[in-house]
Amino acid sequence: FVQHITDSTNLQLLQMLQNASPPLKATVVVAEAQTAGRGRRGRQWYSPYGSNLYFSYYWRLEQGVQAAMGLSLVAGCALCSLLRREYQVNAQLKWPNDIYINGHKIAGVLVELAGQADAACNVIIGIGLNIALPETALQHINQPYADLTQATGQLIDRNKLIVQLQDELTNALNTFEIEGFKPFQQIFNQYDVFAKCLVSISGSATASGICLGVDENGAVLLEQDGNIQAYYGGEISLRAS
Ligand code: ATP
Ligand code: BTN
Incomplete structure (x- = not known):
């Protein structure tokens, strides 16, 4: 159409x-x-x-x-x-x-x-x-x-x-x-434009860390102090920090 x-x-x-x-x-x-x-x-x-x-x-x-x-x-x-x-x-x-x-x-x-x-x-x-x-x-x-x-x-x-x-x-x-x-x-x-960059997350979750890309489900992975955390869902934004 x-x-x-x-x-x-x-x-x-x-x-x-x-x-x-x-x-x-x-x-x-x-x-x-x-x-x-x-x-x-x-x-x-x-x-x-x-x-x-x-x-x-x-x-x-x-x-x-x-x-x-x-x-x-x-x-x-x-x-x-x-x-x-x-x-x-x-x-x-x-x-x-x-x-x-x-x-x-x-x-x-x-x-x-x-x-x-x-x-x-x-x-x-x-x-x-x-x-x-x-x-x-x-x-x-x-x-x-x-x-x-x-x-x-x-x-x-x-x-x-x-x-x-x-x-x-x-x-x-x-x-x-x-x-x-x-x-x-x-x-x-x-x-990934943010691969290995320091980024922050805002929206329904807030955090910052090194961006390690996505996991096998598409969640974005951030490394903070040696811990890797996965963030799901659409209500969050990533920015360089
Ligand atoms: P995020 O998805 O990480 O929250 P974002 O700020 O790009 O990032 P979106 O909702 O994805 O937000 O996209 C809307 C934004 O895209 C607008 O607020 C504006 O900054 C930008 N934008 C709007 N129209 C255009 C366009 N034609 N070309 C490029 N950028 C645009
Ligand atoms: C974004 O970056 O937030 C996504 C923008 C998506 C824009 C397209 S244009 C065609 C379709 N119709 C809309 O109203 N939005 C999407």
């Missing part, structure tokens, strides 16, 4: 799921602009009209809500691998949902869950990827940011990118359904 301007492509899929004929697994909604682009924890995703990617992908996860925690990492790994392989950029991941190039945020992942009538759950994976931001973005984004045109110096074919992303996500989610998070642990840790 291609939309010109919408509130949020994630919201569009959430609404479709409430309709009598829900979307098919792997349905994608894309838009040219969003008036209410959503980030994590009530934050906004700046979504101007132009040449960016506002992409939401529907998946029905048979393992249920418990497994959904690893999904934003799985989607982040898929996008990072794609950007590295096809666009030769040094994309990195910040747990649990951000993609950076040279310390500048280029993309974010927002996973939302909908109506779980049975053991399975409906998952919406939203991805915002900057392809060509206007200069006025500076007034709207309160952290360093990047876009793919500037990072690659190439003209980006968005249609091709959408197809590549849909394929990459489908492969990653099929693997995740069969093998769980384990195959993604090493991929995430290879792309």
